[in-house]
């Protein structure tokens with residue numbers, strides 16, 4: 129398996145506050161990888177750092193054989209890295225279809241098109257002329273995913289796409305994952321729901337306080353290990 | 369009848385004010401940026417047109433083309449090099465930088481063109497008119513101005529709502545932070561918005577040059593008219609801006625009909641009255 | 655933004671602050687004695703400096719602390735001037751009483767203008783204040799009793815009521831200017847040391863945060879707007895008492911009463927009490943050197959204002975303060991750690 133994304137000792141800062149301390153993560157071609165971790169562990173920060181939303185100048189992030197750390201976010205996007213941001217962030221004054229179309233602004237060629245996205249999420253067809261924000265939470269999430277797919281990414285980053293959604297809706301959305309992978313896109317999901325992460329991913333990284341505390345294929349990790357990596361060592365106390 | 373005439377002339381004058389205002393409205397819409405030197409850029413365009421036509425004897429059609437191209441490139445570069453640096457949550461830097469620009473431009477114009485008030489001779493456009501009745505006739509130039517204003521606003525509306533560029537501009541207006549995740553470059557998008565606004569400023573300046581006397585200090589008043597049209601119309605609405613321009617124009621011509629000294633004052637007072645009655649303007653979008 | 659830690663040992667910082675405070679005290683004493691040592695021309699220059707210091711302190715209070723960027727303060731300078739003339743000439747109010755009365759009336763007029771201007775936010779507020787100033791200017795030009803567009807002069811015998819000899823009049827006027835300069839600094843200083851100071855510094859540092867902890871930001875800002883209008887009107891009354899003649903163009907000049915004042919505050923250091931003091935010195939020093947350059951002088955000022963915004967928007971004193979933790983007129987609290995409070 130060839131490596132698609134690789135970070136080496138990645139650090140990230142908000143002003144003087146350090147949010148990531150030497151994070152090593154790799155995603156292979158065709159893989160689905162999950163990042164788990166408690167609130168504030170640094171998962172979103174990790175995504176922001178690799179997409180260029182947070183400055184990562186002088187660091188080591190290689191993507192598709194290219195060094196992307198420090199590039200402006202729009203250049204990284206054009207290299208084939210797309211993100212579904214935390215909280216969906218649809219553009220309120222754009223319709224559903226316009227939200228999708230704007231995802232294709234980078235001009236990358238590939239399997240994804242408006243028709244393909246509507247095929248993946250048929251619910252959106254009837255809503256295509258509605259403002260993006262007039263949809264249900266699940267449908268908004270579909271638009272956000274579709275918008276990212278429209279750029280025909282090599283790697284799709286999804287930040288907590290199940291947050292605040294009903295179990296049935298979460299199931300619908302995760303059903304799209306295999307079909308996205310079929311198109312040749314690798315996936316990195318951030319999930320707070322550990323069960324969901326274990327079910328979908330071939331490898332899991334657990335973050336805590338800006339560091340990777342555990343990683344490996346779901347089958348090889350025990351519940352106790354995960355709990356320890358997730359909450360810190362004092363598992364009993366934290367679980368209470 | 370003089371009142372009807374005042375209203376008709378006021379509506380046409382409103383076209384010019386809408387042209388003053390459209391660029392301001394666009395820049396505020398896309399990047400919440402207010403350029404206090406807006407009026408001075410309009411006056412600069414007027415001087416540029418005047419210098420090209422009367423100074424260098426260039427054919428007016430080429431002069432128009434040149435003015436618009438010069439304004440477009442100056443607008444793009446100004447945004448990329450200077451204004452983008454001061455965009456942000458803190459209001460002080462953009463206000464001060466553009467206020468400083470305003471002072472620089474006024475004094476530079478004074479240095480180059482002297483304080484004399486000037487006007488561009490528009491030839492037959494100045495004199496031709498259509499007679500509607502005994503007391504009402506419509507000048508060709510005011511009519512052209514109004515048609516141009518409607519055309520400019522329709523074009524901006526089309527760009528904004530029907531093109532990929534417009535989609536990007538609206539998205540940037542909504543949430544600039546994640547636009548890079550769509551492959552957009554904010555610095556470039558902002559500069560494109562300013563480029564479009566500057567072309568409109570150029571058109572406004574060319575009409576200003578033909579319509580009235582102007583001097584290097586004429587910019588601030590143009591900024592105020594533009595601002596009033598935007599607020600009367602409602603933030604974010606381009607057709608509202610046209611309506612705002614028309615209301616301001618009518619208020620001024622009616623004021624002038626009462627007493628020549630009341631023209632500008634009447635415009636300001638109507639603006640303040642509308643601000644009190646409808647703080648969000650007549651056709652608010654935001 | 656990075657948090658700048660003082661790079662000098664605290665002891666040395668304290669010694670420098672003490673020295674500067676001493677200097678400020680000496681300058682104040684020297685100014686208090688100026689009629690003794692200064693010639694007539696110097697005295698006039700000092701009056702102007704002190705008037706601008708007062709205007710700058712007010713604009714700084716408005717923009718630097720309350721976040722209200724006004725480019726229409728000439729409205730209140732002119733209004734104060736015209737009200738002063740009207741009270742003195744038509745209502746027969748003694749000159750020294752007409753000044754504070756004009757200030758009070760100016761503050762009253764600021765109630766409705768503020769009510770209107772506060773409907774606009776941010777940069778649009780700035781332009782709105784300018785429109786209001788234009789309304790005042792155009793209206794003044796329409797009032798025949800006040801001379802209309804050509805303005806009006808204060809009759810000589812009225813000016814004489816201040817003092818019989820010209821020399822004595824200038825001394826009286828100088829002390830008015832001295833009081834204006836001193837009071838403006840002390841007013842801002844005391845305001846910041848009072849419970850209002852907490853609210854104001856909270857608004858300056860972050861308005862949403864101030865609101866979140868219960869500062870009634872709108873009310874505070876409105877009161878500051880009215881207060882600064884009153885003091886600005888007082889200074890306006892004095893400026894035209896000194897000039898003895900008022901015209902709409904001079905009274906409501908945006909260049910003289912707002913652009914220059916903004917320049918002073920910004921170059922000196924907005925949001926600090928010391929900033930306007932330093933700015934006024936820089937401004938008049940620059941003017942002495944470059945006023946003959948005409949348009950180039952103004953172009954240079956515009957360029958300097960832009961440069962300050964691009965290089966360090968905190969201005970001279972703001973940069974010094976951040977770097978060395980210096981404060982000549984301490985407001986008695988560590989700004990960033992202060993829990994903002996609600997004024998009554």
Ligand SMILES: Nc1ncnc2c1ncn2[C@@H]1O[C@H](COP(=O)(O)OP(=O)(O)OP(=O)(O)O)[C@@H](O)[C@H]1O
Pocket residue numbers: 142145147165166167168169170171172173174214320
């Ligand atoms: N804009 C910001 N400015 C300052 N600190 C921030 C900012 N965003 C996040 N942080 C801090 O960085 C750390 C990591 O935050 P991050 O958002 O990456 O966590 P997360 O793992 O995505 O959490 P969640 O599950 O809540 O989304 C936290 O301590 C957070 O408080």
Ligand SMILES: [Mg+2]
Pocket residue numbers: 171172173214287
């Ligand atoms: Mg997160």
